[in-house]
């Protein structure tokens with residue numbers, strides 16, 4: 511079945527590299543570990559939101575919009591990539607960040623400022639409400655705002671990960687690599703929704719396991735399934751079934767979102783020191799910590815292959831210095 515893809519605005523360096531992590535695989539003594547380097551998508555330090563923004567920004571421009579509005583946590587990688595995409599395309603950008611203004615402008619907050627984004631803080635208010643207010647302010651100034659949801663996770667965003675799965679299957683085929691599991695950090699669900707739909711469309715046979723960063727497994731599973739189904743309809747492949755494809759592990763939520771523990775610290779240091787690759791404290795550090803734990807528990811056999819999909823985020827590292835070097 512042929513999917514009917516909308517236009518994209520080129521922002522990312524694609525295809526991203528596929529690498530084998532020889533030293534990490536040997537150190538853990540379990541399955542062969544590969545990495546898909548979406549931390550190298552190239553937009554102001556990159557990450558998975560760049561792929562999503564290719565479709566979101568193309569849609570914004572097609573609608574004649576001149577200002578992007580989105581929302582996230584103070585160290586949101588999605589907000590930083592949105593600010594960079596806006597700058598690159600000559601659009602304005604307003605970011606609605608959760609909580610109170612932070613005194614230390616570190617990590618992604620610093621980058622948002624350098625990229626020229628306007629920052630708003632929700633305090634204890636609802637983010638939708640604040641985004642609607644900011645959109646009205648922009649309209650009053652004669653602009654046409656385009657609002658992007660949390661994590662860029664709508665059908666436009668998820669579409670990019672359908673194509674990312676196509677990209678991966680082509681790389682695997684060219685290199686004659688078989689992958690049994692894909693493991694990655696899952697939060698607003700757009701990445702996972704795209705990957706499961708892409709797996710069905712492009713014949714990826716392995717399992718796709720999202721390590722939840724902040725939601726109970728059942729909740730995230732439902733969200734991903736609903737988004738994958740909506741995306742299939744959007745792409746004109748509504749009869750494709752993703753049933754039983756959506757797997758979520760919520761064993762590594764720890765003390766909650768962005769609460770760094772030994773799980774993340776060990777994973778970040780292990781991958782940095784064995785491979786020279788930087789993970790991030792909120793998403794990929796947690797997901798890799800989960801993968802390391804699963805390997806230690808014997809969840810995979812020696813002959814199997816696991817692909818860790820690196821979704822980016824290392825730009826947040828400087829904001830977590832106290833938690834990373836306690």
Ligand SMILES: *Cc1c(COP(=O)(O)O)cnc(C)c1O
Nearest residue numbers: 587697698699701793821822823
């Ligand atoms: C946003 C983000 C994720 C989660 O992706 P979703 O599509 O929101 O599930 C994972 N890793 C990093 C570094 C992110 O910024």
